[in-house]
Amino acid sequence: MGRAPxxxxxxxxxxxxxxxxxxxxxxxxxxxxxGGNWITLPQKAGLRRCGKSCRLRWLNYLRPNIKHGxxxxxxxxxxCTLFASIxxxxxxxxxQLPGRTDNDIKNYWNxxxxxxxxxxxxxxxxxxxxxxxxxxxxxxxxxxYPSLPVFHNGNINISGPLSSSPASPPxxxxxxxxxxxxxxxxxxxxxxxxxTTTTTASAAAAASDHHHHHHTHHYPVLQSQGEKxxxxxxxxxxxxxxxxTNSDGGFHVGVYDYNKGFGKNYExxxxxxxxxxxxxxxxxxxxxxxxxxxxxxxxxxLNFFVDDIKEVEKVMYY
DNA sequence: AAGTTTTACAACCGCGGTCAT
DNA sequence: AATGACCGCGGTTGTAAAACT
Numbered sequence: 001m002g003r004a005p006x007x008x009x010x011x012x013x014x015x016x017x018x019x020x021x022x023x024x025x026x027x028x029x030x031x032x033x034x035g036g037n038w039i040t041l042p043q044k045a046g047l048r049r050c051g052k053s054c055r056l057r058w059l060n061y062l063r064p065n066i067k068h069g070x071x072x073x074x075x076x077x078x079x080c081t082l083f084a085s086i087x088x089x090x091x092x093x094x095x096q097l098p099g100r101t102d103n104d105i106k107n108y109w110n111x112x113x114x115x116x117x118x119x120x121x122x123x124x125x126x127x128x129x130x131x132x133x134x135x136x137x138x139x140x141x142x143x144x145y146p147s148l149p150v151f152h153n154g155n156i157n158i159s160g161p162l163s164s165s166p167a168s169p170p171x172x173x174x175x176x177x178x179x180x181x182x183x184x185x186x187x188x189x190x191x192x193x194x195x196t197t198t199t200t201a202s203a204a205a206a207a208s209d210h211h212h213h214h215h216t217h218h219y220p221v222l223q224s225q226g227e228k229x230x231x232x233x234x235x236x237x238x239x240x241x242x243x244x245t246n247s248d249g250g251f252h253v254g255v256y257d258y259n260k261g262f263g264k265n266y267e268x269x270x271x272x273x274x275x276x277x278x279x280x281x282x283x284x285x286x287x288x289x290x291x292x293x294x295x296x297x298x299x300x301x302l303n304f305f306v307d308d309i310k311e312v313e314k315v316m317y318y
Numbered sequence: 319a320a321g322t323t324t325t326a327c328a329a330c331c332g333c334g335g336t337c338a339t
Numbered sequence: 340a341a342t343g344a345c346c347g348c349g350g351t352t353g354t355a356a357a358a359c360t
Contacts (some may be wrong), residue, residue, distance in 0.1 A: 016329075109328070110350095
C-alpha cells in the first residue's frame with residue numbers, strides 16, 4: 001500500500017492566488033522553509049491549496065529574486081541558443097538565466113520569441129537530398145564529438161558561467177554573455193530524460209548524470225564557421241521542441257543572423273508563410289533541415305545529429 | 319464607444335521517474 | 340515486490356488586459 005492521499009481534491013481551492021494567500025505562503029516558507037514536503041505545507045500554512053499548487057506559486061512567483069518583465073537581448077540570445085541545441089528544456093534554460101523561471105521562459109518563447117524567430121526561417125529550394133543517407137547506422141546511447149564546431153553569435157560565448165552562483169553547473173554547460181568574440185569547442189551533456197533534481201541545480205545534475213541509467217547525450221551546438229564576427233545561428237531544436245501532439249518528435253531548424261535577422265530569400269512553407277508558418281509540421285522542418293544544410297551557404301563544417309533514441313532520425317554531418 | 323480579436327502570463331494537467339509504505 | 344503518492348517537468352488552458360476594427 002502506498003502513502004496517504006496528499007490532499008482532499010474536492011476541498012482545495014483552484015485558480016488565481018489572492019494576495020492573502022500569497023502572504024500566508026511567503027510568511028510560512030520564510031519562517032519554516034518548505035521542509036522538503038510540499039504536500040503537508042498548505043495545511044501547516046493555513047492554505048486551502050494543493051501542495052503542488054503552492055510549489056508552483058512559490059517557484060514561479062513568490063520566491064525571492066524572481067525577475068519579472070522584459071527579457072534582455074542577451075537573455076533572448078541565450079534562450080535561442082539553448083532552444084537550438086536542447087529544445088524545450090525550460091528548466092535547464094532557467095538554470096542559465098538567474099531570476100527567470102522555466103514557466104517564464106516557456107511563456108516568453110511561446111508568445112514572443114518564437115514568433116520573432118520563426119517568420120524568418122529560411123526555406124531553401126527543394127534541391128538538396130535528405131540527410132538520411134548520412135544517418136549513423138548505430139543506435140548510440142551517447143555522443144561525444146571532439147572539437148565540435150559550435151555556433152556563436154556576436155554576444156554569446158559558450159564557455160564561462162553566466163552567473164557567478166556558487167551552485168553553478170559545470171562550465172561545460174554554461175553560457176556567458178561576454179562580448180568577446182571567440183570560438184569555443186563545446187558539447188552539452190544533457191540526459192535524454194530529465195532526472196529528478198532540484199530546480200536550481202537541475203543543469204548541474206543533468207550534466208553530471210552520466211552514471212545514471214538515463215541516456216546521456218552530448219549535444220553539439222551548431223555554428224556557422226567563418227569570419228571572426230560571424231553571427232549566424234543554425235537553429236535545430238530537439239525533439240521536445242514539439243508539442244505533445246507530435247508523436248514523431250519535433251525538429252526545428254533555421255538560420256538566423258542576429259544582426260540582420262533571417263535571410264531574405266526564404267520562401268513559404270507549403271504556401272503557409274505568415275501566422276500559420278508557426279504551425280509547420282515536423283516533416284516540413286525536417287525538409288527545412290535537409291535543404292538548408294545540403295545547399296545552404298552555411299559552412300559544411302558542421303556537426304549535425306538527431307537523436308534516434310527518441311525515434312527521430314540521427315544524422316551526423318561533417 | 320462598443321464589440322471582437324489578440325496577446326501575455328499565471329495556473330492547471332498529465333506524465334515519467336522516484337520513493338515510501 | 341507491489342502499490343500508489345510525491346516530485347519535477349513540459350504542454351496546455353483560462354482569462355484579464357491590450358490592441359484592433
